[in-house]
Amino acid sequence: MKTLKKQRRIQVLALTAVALVTATVLIGYAMRDGINFFRSPSQVMEEAPQPNEVFRLGGLVEEGSIIRGQGETVSFSVTDGGATVAVTFTGVLPDLFAENQGMIGTGRYVNGVFEATEILAKHDETYMPKEVADALKEQGVFKPDS
Incomplete structure (x- = not known):
């Protein structure tokens, strides 16, 4: 009797692990087109x-x-x-x-040209998208207003 409970517990744990892995794979597969990585020029x-x-x-x-x-x-x-x-x-x-304003575009890089499907621009005088600001800081170009 004791081994039957132990065996049933192992089966439930194994089934739960398989269900979690399957759910994770399905979620990742569904989101693959929705994940867009940011790149600087x-x-x-x-x-x-x-x-x-x-x-x-962005830039x-x-x-x-x-x-x-x-x-x-x-x-x-x-x-x-x-x-x-x-x-x-x-x-x-x-x-x-x-011109001279921050922007982020979503699209593809084809034959040396970025073909944007969506363009986002800053929404006020002080806003700069975080990714753009970080990329500009790395290049030493970004100077925050203070």
């Missing part, structure tokens, strides 16, 4: 991501680089002081999008 230039990899690129919009194309297509460059990446975006830019 320097990191993109050091090691170019695969063309099918979706990630976030400052380079002065004099905004070129409005046909329709809603806009081309510009993003820099962190160490490297510059060309960006294209088709859509409506945020109202606060401007």
Whole structure:
């Protein structure tokens, strides 16, 4: 009788462990497309991501680089002081999008150009996305207002 209880307890624990592993794998599989890693222009230039990899690129919009194309297509460059990446975006830019301002774009790096599907700009005069500020600090470009 004692061994039957022990055997049943081991079976329950094994089944629980299998269920937890299965749940973890399923959650990871479901979230694989929702996880976008942040990269600075320097990191993109050091090691170019695969063309099918979706990630976030952030930095400052380079002065004099905004070129409005046909329709809603806009081309510009993003820099962190160490490297510059060309960006294209088709859509409506945020109202606060401007040269020498912080931005983060989500998209893919294809043939040397970051093809953005979404652009986020700072929302007030003092805000800079944490990832962008950290990348600019590494390059010695970011100077917080005080």
